Amino acid sequence: MSTEGVARQRSPDFSQSRRQPTIVKNSVRNRFGDRAFKLITLVMALSIFALVVLIGIELLGGSGKAIHKFGWHFLFSSSWDPISDDYGALPFIFGTIVSSAIALVIAVPISVATAVYLTELAPRALSQVLIMFIELLAAVPSVILGLWGVFVMVPWLRSHLFPWLQDHLGFLPLFQGPIYGVSMLAGGIIVAIMIIPIITSVSREILQSVPGLQREAAYALGATRWEVTRIAVLSYAKKGIFGAVILGLGRALGETMAVTMVIGNSPQIVKSLFAPGYTLSSVIANEFNEATGSLYPSALFEIGLVLLGVTVLVNALAQLMLKAFAGPIVKPQN
Amino acid sequence: MQAATANAPNHVWRKCKNVIMQSLTFVCAILVITPLVMVFYHLVWQGFTSINWEFFTQLPKPTGETGGGIGNAIVGTFILLAEAALVGIPVGVLGGVYLSEYGSTRLNWAIRFAADILNGVPSITWGIVVYALMVVPMHGFSALAGGVVLGMMMIPLVMRTTEEVLQLVPNGYREAALALGIDKWKSIIQIVIPAALRGIVTGILLALARVAGETAPLMFTALGNQYWSHKLTEPMAALPLQIFNYAISPYDDWHRQAWAGALILLLLVLTTNVGVRFLARDRFAKRKH
Numbered sequence: 314m315s316t317e318g319v320a321r322q323r324s325p326d327f328s329q330s331r332r333q334p335t336i337v338k339n340s341v342r343n344r345f346g347d348r349a350f351k352l353i354t355l356v357m358a359l360s361i362f363a364l365v366v367l368i369g370i371e372l373l374g375g376s377g378k379a380i381h382k383f384g385w386h387f388l389f390s391s392s393w394d395p396i397s398d399d400y401g402a403l404p405f406i407f408g409t410i411v412s413s414a415i416a417l418v419i420a421v422p423i424s425v426a427t428a429v430y431l432t433e434l435a436p437r438a439l440s441q442v443l444i445m446f447i448e449l450l451a452a453v454p455s456v457i458l459g460l461w462g463v464f465v466m467v468p469w470l471r472s473h474l475f476p477w478l479q480d481h482l483g484f485l486p487l488f489q490g491p492i493y494g495v496s497m498l499a500g501g502i503i504v505a506i507m508i509i510p511i512i513t514s515v516s517r518e519i520l521q522s523v524p525g526l527q528r529e530a531a532y533a534l535g536a537t538r539w540e541v542t543r544i545a546v547l548s549y550a551k552k553g554i555f556g557a558v559i560l561g562l563g564r565a566l567g568e569t570m571a572v573t574m575v576i577g578n579s580p581q582i583v584k585s586l587f588a589p590g591y592t593l594s595s596v597i598a599n600e601f602n603e604a605t606g607s608l609y610p611s612a613l614f615e616i617g618l619v620l621l622g623v624t625v626l627v628n629a630l631a632q633l634m635l636k637a638f639a640g641p642i643v644k645p646q647n
Numbered sequence: 648m649q650a651a652t653a654n655a656p657n658h659v660w661r662k663c664k665n666v667i668m669q670s671l672t673f674v675c676a677i678l679v680i681t682p683l684v685m686v687f688y689h690l691v692w693q694g695f696t697s698i699n700w701e702f703f704t705q706l707p708k709p710t711g712e713t714g715g716g717i718g719n720a721i722v723g724t725f726i727l728l729a730e731a732a733l734v735g736i737p738v739g740v741l742g743g744v745y746l747s748e749y750g751s752t753r754l755n756w757a758i759r760f761a762a763d764i765l766n767g768v769p770s771i772t773w774g775i776v777v778y779a780l781m782v783v784p785m786h787g788f789s790a791l792a793g794g795v796v797l798g799m800m801m802i803p804l805v806m807r808t809t810e811e812v813l814q815l816v817p818n819g820y821r822e823a824a825l826a827l828g829i830d831k832w833k834s835i836i837q838i839v840i841p842a843a844l845r846g847i848v849t850g851i852l853l854a855l856a857r858v859a860g861e862t863a864p865l866m867f868t869a870l871g872n873q874y875w876s877h878k879l880t881e882p883m884a885a886l887p888l889q890i891f892n893y894a895i896s897p898y899d900d901w902h903r904q905a906w907a908g909a910l911i912l913l914l915l916v917l918t919t920n921v922g923v924r925f926l927a928r929d930r931f932a933k934r935k936h
Binding site: 354361364365372374375424426430443447449456457458459463465506510538540542560574598620624625627628631632 | 661662664665668669671672673675676678679680682683685686689690693737738739741742743744745746748749750757758760761762763764765767768769770771772773774775776778779780799802803806830831832833835836856857859860861862863866867870887890891894895902905906909912913916917920921924
């Protein structure tokens, strides 16, 4: 603002110069090119909003019939019966929440610990190699992880980890019942593998943005390296790391291919984590192309709408938290 | 003296804790990269022997017959990526230019926020949206719809990275250009964008690598195809779709091909990711740190 004011005050001096006509001529021509270019880029940037609106409209339009027929009941009904055209999303909502919760329970401690190791404790060369590997893991397509999950991970879980869990933690209802391999727990584990790179790299950025003074002050008090990390770094970065976790949750909720391949795809609500489940995204993946009639596809659109609503809310929360954390730290530096 | 003796065990315990926690975090870091190593190991182990000339050039054999290849899926993936690039690059790059070079703080905040939200939209949701948008009105699955959905997914990715690398270009470049009387738009096209070109290309390649592996959005748009197809109005095969269909099939020979296809897709994605690392050593990157 202030620089503009200065420019405006000085402009009369320039306008009185003899070259004024050419300057005006130039600026008229320039204005057109500048305006056109600015307009084009503006339209491209605004296309983001167009995409948001498009997604909303298409999903609402597609799910109109199901919304009209079932109303709010759709969210609380556990019937999924294409033959009698009766649909409810509860088993899928349940499956999505449970598999994401399992994923977070596994991924959060591992990711945060890894981020701490990479920023605070690891030798520089090693941490650079590890960071590259983690970024590559983030780039592995979901379908490839699913393929590996089906043919390598699930058989291993069935023959090793699940029986072990049943032997040692079998008193919990979570680990009772027959073991099939494909299960809610397998889905949760594969989602955990997919969100670990995201939570790790965002947490790492958060930890890196913690001011060095914070650490030095704790060292000066005679703290050990771990104490510095815990007291000075982690407690400072708590909110930001929480934002990273929520961001990971957003990814977990929408994860499709890998989950579809290992979760067993059975719409039921049971206590055992060894039992097959079904998620919002995998029911769309499995049934959308085979959905006939008008109500069946519409119900799947409504599932998509529920999925979109939840992921957008969770992602918006994560972005706001991360921006709120980045705000006070970035500003003093500028 | 008393204080010192009282402190001694405490001190030892603190040091022990320090070592324990350091080792624990190290173990976690190793745990994180274990799946990547395992996936890569199994893909090479199971898929490498199936990769031969026939695999790249032939069509899939009918159910029950062994052999054949996934040549059509490899070509299909590249055609879909070319379409996606046509949609995603111009919109993403120019939108990124707006965010970096023009725009008010408040509008830019809203656009960035919306782009970040779009990045988090599940890929399956994009699939059914484009199904409703293009497949239903066109009365059929098409490669065009497949390319458009991948392109739409690229837009927010490319826009955000373009904006970030343009911001790294020193303001002196812009000021020098304006001081010479060059129009702003010309200075952007001829000076600012070329200065950040490597970073922009990196962002584009990473976005392409990301959508190259997308399966869910293609299931309801490009659909997949067992034959050679070059028409954009017809269903088209794609590598991820083929891998998925083979993986969930009951045939051992198809499982073998799924592994081989996955190995090719992973190599494609990972070499792009590693390759851009060398490209990304941008001259302005150092100034930031």
